[in-house]
Amino acid sequence: MSLSKLKLTTCLWFDGNAEEAANFYTSVFPNSKVLHIQRYLKNGQELHRQEPGSVMVVEFELDGHRFVGLNGGPNFKFNEAISFQIDCANQEEVDYYWAKLGEGGDPAKQQCSWVADRFGVSWQVVPTAMKDMLASEDKAAAGRAMEAMMHMKKLDIAELEKAFRG
Incomplete structure (x- = not known):
């Protein structure tokens, strides 16, 4: 059995502005791009409480480092601990x-x-x-x-x- 190469992706929790953030970061760092945008579906709306069709996840890369921006809502905020x-x-x-x-x-x-x-x-x-x-x-x-x-x-x-x- 061979071991696969470990891939780490940093997930950042946003409150509705993950796409804006991904576009901003990819404009700042060289060799960067937005890879994929996934939207919320009507399914599960009673739990996720997001508008169907709105951006759920933005996958992007900053000079080879992968990130996911998740529009998870206002529950969590960034701080200096990370x-x-x-x-x-x-x-x-x-x-x-x-x-x-x-x-x-x-x-x-x-x-x-x-x-x-x-x-x-x-x-x-x-x-x-x-x-x-x-x-x-x-x-x-x-x-x-x-x-x-x-x-x-x-x-x-x-x-x-x-x-x-x-």
């Missing part, structure tokens, strides 16, 4: 993702690379240089970089490197 981390090669990428994902989001939920988008989903926009600094054998330098990061909202690579160097 976030998606975006590894950025340079400040240009940090600035791009921060601006795009933060547009219309909650500014009160922006700290230390975290940004909440207009749907309430939390993202960590992290320069790979920051990860390298924090993993440094030089614990004093790593500590200075960490201290600098704790006072930032959007991460500034030049300022982090300055702090790292002392």
Whole structure:
């Protein structure tokens, strides 16, 4: 018997705007697309309470990572306990993702690379240089970089490197 390759799909619960969210995310991330839209049927309406024909599930892909947006209703809301981390090669990428994902989001939920988008989903926009600094054998330098990061909202690579160097 051979083992199949494990596939993980992230399911995000929305309140009627899963298609809007999928279209937004696929416009932000390269190599992304909406794969399939499934609509609610009349069957089971007494339980799902959604209008037949309205969007139930949107399957989409963000640069190879599969997602499902489920229009499940107002019962559950996103919070910072779950976030998606975006590894950025340079400040240009940090600035791009921060601006795009933060547009219309909650500014009160922006700290230390975290940004909440207009749907309430939390993202960590992290320069790979920051990860390298924090993993440094030089614990004093790593500590200075960490201290600098704790006072930032959007991460500034030049300022982090300055702090790292002392």
